[in-house]
Structures are given as structure tokens and as C-alpha cells.
Amino acid sequence: MRRLLRAAAILAGVVLMTEVGEAQTGLLEAAGRGDLAAVNRLIAAKADLEQRDGQRQTPLLLAVAGNHVAVAKALLAAGASPNAQAANQDTPWLLAGASGRTEIIAAMLPLKPDLTIRNRYGGNALIPACERAHVETAKLLLTSGIDVNHVNNLGWTCLLEIVILGDGGPRHQQVAQLVLDAGADPNLADRDGISPLQHARKRGQSEVARLIAAAGGR
Known part of the structure; x- marks a missing residue:
């Protein structure tokens, strides 16, 4: 036992x-x-x-x-x-x-x-969401009080990443409109002084360029 x-x-x-x-x-x-x-x-x-x-x-x-x-x-x-x-x-x-x-x-x-x-690039959650054109995610992030004009370690905002790393297609057009409507500065340039509108035109992103110009981009 x-x-x-x-x-x-x-x-x-x-x-x-x-x-x-x-x-x-x-x-x-x-x-x-x-x-x-x-x-x-x-x-x-x-x-x-x-x-x-x-x-x-x-x-x-x-x-x-x-x-x-x-x-x-x-x-x-x-x-x-x-x-x-x-x-x-x-x-x-x-x-x-x-x-x-x-x-x-x-x-x-x-x-x-x-x-x-910040992430390893000095960015917030919005910047890569926009760069990758996660439209619904970006829309939700914009309700959080996140800084729509934050500049990462590369000297880029979410709007600049949409243009520089995006393809100018429909989804990138949607996130561009979202951030512009949320107060993204259309004239906040990169470290070389090149504006989002200039980048968009250089890359042939005509619709994105139109959206930026409509928001006052130069």
C-alpha cells in the first residue's frame, strides 16, 4: 500500500x-x-x-x-x-x-x-500600413490619434512612403486619400527637398499626383 x-x-x-x-x-x-x-x-x-x-x-x-x-x-x-x-x-x-x-x-x-x-525604421504603425496599402488597417489606425505626419529615420512620412514605395494603383490611391483627408501635409518633403507631388509625377503615378495636388501639394 x-x-x-x-x-x-x-x-x-x-x-x-x-x-x-x-x-x-x-x-x-x-x-x-x-x-x-x-x-x-x-x-x-x-x-x-x-x-x-x-x-x-x-x-x-x-x-x-x-x-x-x-x-x-x-x-x-x-x-x-x-x-x-x-x-x-x-x-x-x-x-x-x-x-x-x-x-x-x-x-x-x-x-x-x-x-x-517606434519600429526599427523609426516609424509608427501607420507608415508601413500605408506603404503596403492596407486600406482598412490604415483607416482604423487613423482613428487612434496616430501622427499622420510622423517622419521616420529615412526622412519619409506615410504619404512619401505611399508614393516612393507604392505602385500608384487603386489601393495606394485609397490610402493616399485617407491620409490626406486626415491631415497629412502634402508638402512635407524628403531630406532632399523633393515633395510627395514631385515624387508622384516622377514615377508616373498620375492619379496619386492628382490627389496630392488637389490637397494643395506643390
Whole structure:
């Protein structure tokens, strides 16, 4: 009987250690693979929501990267930070903007993400969203109070990135109109003094150029 009790105690201890270990490290793996059931179980087990991997990525950042919307929402509801910065300077908020994760951005907005944190290019979430023509994401970001005239380390605003790195097509036209309507300065030039309108004309982006000129661009 004593041997059976001892064996049962050892087994219970092993199970407990496994559960503790999973709570300490398993949330990263579960979030990264989009396993909502496992994430919810680990949240209930009081797992550390801000645990980090080797690149200092949090579970929420991994959920954003994988576009695991339900997992991201569960983590946010549990208190995960949209501002936790990884080694490459990404935060869940910044990556969601750059990746066009509109539904996740919507879930983050009530938490008032820190709009002063910059990515590795010195940019905010709006600049890459515009450059990649994530129209709906940009539209939502513009409701957050984000700086539409922020200049990144390259000396470019979101409007300049739309022109310089965009293709001038319909989606880039839409984000150009969005940021101009939101107060983007059409004459805020790059470090060489070249304006968005000049860049657009040089690249043959006639419709984007028309939009910029209509907003007072020179």
C-alpha cells in the first residue's frame, strides 16, 4: 500500500511539474501555432502573458505574426500588452499595423496602445500600413490619434512612403486619400527637398499626383 501511495504521489508531482512548466513556457508555443484551446487553458492556469522567446517576442506578438485573431483577442482580454517590444523593436501594435491585421488592431484600440513607440525604421504603425496599402488597417489606425505626419529615420512620412514605395494603383490611391483627408501635409518633403507631388509625377503615378495636388501639394 505504501508503495502504491508513493507511486501515486510521484505521479501527481510529475503532472504538477509538467503543468507548471507548460504554464511558464507553453503559452509562446500555443499562441504561435494558433491553438486557442491551449491558450485559454494556460491563461486560466495563470501563465505569464509577457513571457519571451529568444527574440524577446511575446505570445501576443506571435499571435499577431500568425494572424491568429481569436488567440490575439483572448490574450488581449486577459491583459497582454500591445506595447511589449521584441529584439527587432516590433510590438504587437506595430506589427499588426505593418501586417494589415485590421481585426486585431480593432481589439487593441480600447487598450490605448503607446503611439510613441517606434519600429526599427523609426516609424509608427501607420507608415508601413500605408506603404503596403492596407486600406482598412490604415483607416482604423487613423482613428487612434496616430501622427499622420510622423517622419521616420529615412526622412519619409506615410504619404512619401505611399508614393516612393507604392505602385500608384487603386489601393495606394485609397490610402493616399485617407491620409490626406486626415491631415497629412502634402508638402512635407524628403531630406532632399523633393515633395510627395514631385515624387508622384516622377514615377508616373498620375492619379496619386492628382490627389496630392488637389490637397494643395506643390
